[in-house]
Amino acid sequence: MTGGTTPLTSLPAFKALGAHHASLRGVHLRELFARDPGRGERLVAEAAGLYLDYSKQRVTDETLGLLLDLARASGLRARIEAMFAGEKLNVTEGRAVLHVALRAPRGARIVVDGEDVVPRVHAVLDRMADFAGRVRSGAWTGFTGRAIRNVVNLGIGGSDLGPAMATEALRWYADRRLTLRFVSNVDGADFVESTRDLDPAETLFVVASKTFTTLETLTNAHTARRWCVRALGEERAVTKHFVAVSTAEAEVRKFGIDPANMFPFWDWVGGRYSLWSAIGLSLMVAIGPERFRELLAGAHAMDEHFRGAPFERNLPVLLALLGIWYDDFFGAETLAILPYSHYLARFSAYLQQLDMESNGKRVDLEGRAVDYQTGPIVWGQPGTNGQHAFYQLIHQGTKLIPCDFIGFLRPLDEVGEHHPLLVANLFAQTEALAFGKTAEEVAAEGVPALQVPHRTFPGNRPSSTILAQRLTPAVLGALVALYEHKVFVQGTIWRLNSFDQWGVELGKALANRITPELTAPAEPRLTHDSSTNALIRRFRRPGP
Ligand code: G6Q
Numbered sequence: 150m151t152g153g154t155t156p157l158t159s160l161p162a163f164k165a166l167g168a169h170h171a172s173l174r175g176v177h178l179r180e181l182f183a184r185d186p187g188r189g190e191r192l193v194a195e196a197a198g199l200y201l202d203y204s205k206q207r208v209t210d211e212t213l214g215l216l217l218d219l220a221r222a223s224g225l226r227a228r229i230e231a232m233f234a235g236e237k238l239n240v241t242e243g244r245a246v247l248h249v250a251l252r253a254p255r256g257a258r259i260v261v262d263g264e265d266v267v268p269r270v271h272a273v274l275d276r277m278a279d280f281a282g283r284v285r286s287g288a289w290t291g292f293t294g295r296a297i298r299n300v301v302n303l304g305i306g307g308s309d310l311g312p313a314m315a316t317e318a319l320r321w322y323a324d325r326r327l328t329l330r331f332v333s334n335v336d337g338a339d340f341v342e343s344t345r346d347l348d349p350a351e352t353l354f355v356v357a358s359k360t361f362t363t364l365e366t367l368t369n370a371h372t373a374r375r376w377c378v379r380a381l382g383e384e385r386a387v388t389k390h391f392v393a394v395s396t397a398e399a400e401v402r403k404f405g406i407d408p409a410n411m412f413p414f415w416d417w418v419g420g421r422y423s424l425w426s427a428i429g430l431s432l433m434v435a436i437g438p439e440r441f442r443e444l445l446a447g448a449h450a451m452d453e454h455f456r457g458a459p460f461e462r463n464l465p466v467l468l469a470l471l472g473i474w475y476d477d478f479f480g481a482e483t484l485a486i487l488p489y490s491h492y493l494a495r496f497s498a499y500l501q502q503l504d505m506e507s508n509g510k511r512v513d514l515e516g517r518a519v520d521y522q523t524g525p526i527v528w529g530q531p532g533t534n535g536q537h538a539f540y541q542l543i544h545q546g547t548k549l550i551p552c553d554f555i556g557f558l559r560p561l562d563e564v565g566e567h568h569p570l571l572v573a574n575l576f577a578q579t580e581a582l583a584f585g586k587t588a589e590e591v592a593a594e595g596v597p598a599l600q601v602p603h604r605t606f607p608g609n610r611p612s613s614t615i616l617a618q619r620l621t622p623a624v625l626g627a628l629v630a631l632y633e634h635k636v637f638v639q640g641t642i643w644r645l646n647s648f649d650q651w652g653v654e655l656g657k658a659l660a661n662r663i664t665p666e667l668t669a670p671a672e673p674r675l676t677h678d679s680s681t682n683a684l685i686r687r688f689r690r691p692g693p
Pocket residue numbers: 305306307308357358359360361362363366419420421422506650
C-alpha cells in the first residue's frame with residue numbers, strides 16, 4: 150500500500166521536505182507576505198460552508214507542492230477510496246471504518262461484507278427520530294405517567310465526548326424544556342452532582358456503550374438504576390426510564406433493558422467516530438430529528454468534498470499536511486485548537502480524543518517502530534478566555550505551537566457589541582502571532598530600554614483560521630468531519646492504524662487487578678513494585 154515498502158523517511162518527497170525545511174526555517178512570515186501581497190487571498194480553500202485561510206502558515210508554493218507529493222506518494226487517493234468502499238482498514242481488529250456510511254443519504258450504497266449498510270443506518274435513524282419525537286412531545290412518559298424532562302447520557306470516551314460536545318455546541322437549537330446531562334466518570338461525584346436536582350419520575354437514562362461492558366458506564370448505569378428504582382418503588386420502572394445504545398444486545402438484555410428500547414450500531418463504527426450513529430441519541434432528543442439530520446448532511450458534504458476535491462483544494466488534506474510539516478520537520482509537539490465560540494467549549498476536548506487516540510501510535514501497520522513523529526498533543530480552550538491564560542507562551546515562549554483558530558462571521562444571538570469584539574480578538578491574535586512586534590517598533594513607542602526585550606514579539610508563529618457563517622448543525626457536522634478526515638490523512642501518511650486504541654488496555658487490566666486489593670477484608674499479598682504496593686497499603690489504612 151502506502152509507498153510500497155520504502156520507509157516513509159526514505160521517500161523522495163519526505164527527504165525533499167527535509168532539505169526544503171532547512172532553507173525555509175529562517176524565513177519570517179513577514180517576508181512571505183511582503184514577497185506576495187496576494188497571499189492572504191491565495192492560500193485559502195473553501196468547502197461545505199467552511200473557509201480555511203492557511204496563508205499565516207510557514208509555507209511557500211514549493212512547500213505545498215512537496216507536501217502534496219508526499220500525500221500522493223503515500224497512496225492517499227487509493228486509501229480514501231478503500232475507506233469509502235468499506236475495506237477493513239482497521240487491520241488489528243479486522244474491521245471496516247465506515248463513519249461516512251452513517252451520514253450517507255438514503256439511496257446511497259455502501260457495502261460491507263456483501264451487504265449494503267445504508268438502509269440499516271436509515272432504519273435506525275428513523276427509530277431514533279420516532280423515539281426522540283415521543284420524548285420531546287411528552288408522549289413517552291415515565292413510570293408514573295409524567296413526561297420526561299431530563300435526559301442523562303451514561304457513557305464514556307467515544308460514547309460521551311461526541312454527544313456531550315455537540316449538545317453543548319448546538320444548545321441554541323435545543324428544546325429548553327429538557328435538561329441534558331452527561332455522566333462519564335466512575336467517580337461517584339459525577340453521578341451525584343449530575344442527578345442531585347433531578348426528579349427520577351421525569352428522568353430518562355440513555356446507557357450508551359458499544360460493548361456494554363465498560364466498567365465506568367456499567368457502574369454508573371447500576372447506580373442510576375438503584376436511584377430510579379428506590380425513588381419509584383418498582384423494578385418495572387426501569388423499562389420506562391432506561392434505553393440503551395449498543396452493539397451488544399445480549400449484554401443489554403442482561404442489564405434488564407428491553408431490546409425494543411435498544412438502538413443499535415455496528416462494529417464498523419469506531420467509538421470516537423460514533424457521534425453520527427445511535428450514540429447521538431441524547432443529542433437528537435435535545436435538538437430534534439431535523440436538526441440532527443442537518444448535522445449529518447453537513448458531515449456528508451465534507452465527505453463528498455474530501456473524496457472528490459483535488460488535494461490542493463481539499464480542506465482535510467491541507468490541514469493534515471500542514472500538521473505533518475510542523476510535527477515532522479519543525480519538531481512541534483502540540484496543536485492548539487482555539488474556537489472563538491462559547492458553544493464550542495468542549496470542542497478541543499473532543500478533538501483531543503479523536504486525534505490523540507487515533508494517531509498517538511508508535512508502530513506502523515506492519516508493527517515496526519516508526520522513526521518519525523506521529524500524532525501531536527492536541528489541546529486548547531475557547532477564546533478569548535485562553536488569551537488571558539496561556540496565550541503568553543504561544544506568543545513569547547520558547548516553543549512553536551501551531552494553532553487552529555475557529556470562528557463565526559455572525560452570532561446566533563446579537564448581544565450589543567459582543568460579536569465584533571469576539572471576532573476582532575480572533576483576527577488580532579492570528580495577526581500578532583504571525584507578524585509580532587520588533588524591538589525597533591517597541592523602542593519607537595518610547596518604551597524604556599529595560600522593557601524592550603520583554604515587550605518584543607518575535608512573530609512567525611503559524612496558524613490557520615477556519616471561518617463559517619454561523620454555528621449551525623450543518624456547519625458543526627462539516628467541522629467535525631473535517632478533523633476526522635484530517636486525522637485519517639495523517640494516519641495514512643504516517644502508516645498508522647488510526648482506528649484501534651490498544652494503549653488504553655493495560656491500565657484497565659491493572660485496575661481490575663488492584664480493585665480487589667483495595668477492598669478485600671483480609672490484607673492481600675501485594676506483588677506489585679514497591680511504589681504501587683505502598684500506595685495500596687496507604688489506601689487500606691483506616692482513615693481518621
Ligand atoms: C473510542 C474508544 C473508547 C470507547 C470507550 C467507551 O474510540 O473506543 O473511547 O468509546 O471506551 O466504550 P463503550 O462504548 O464500549 O462503552
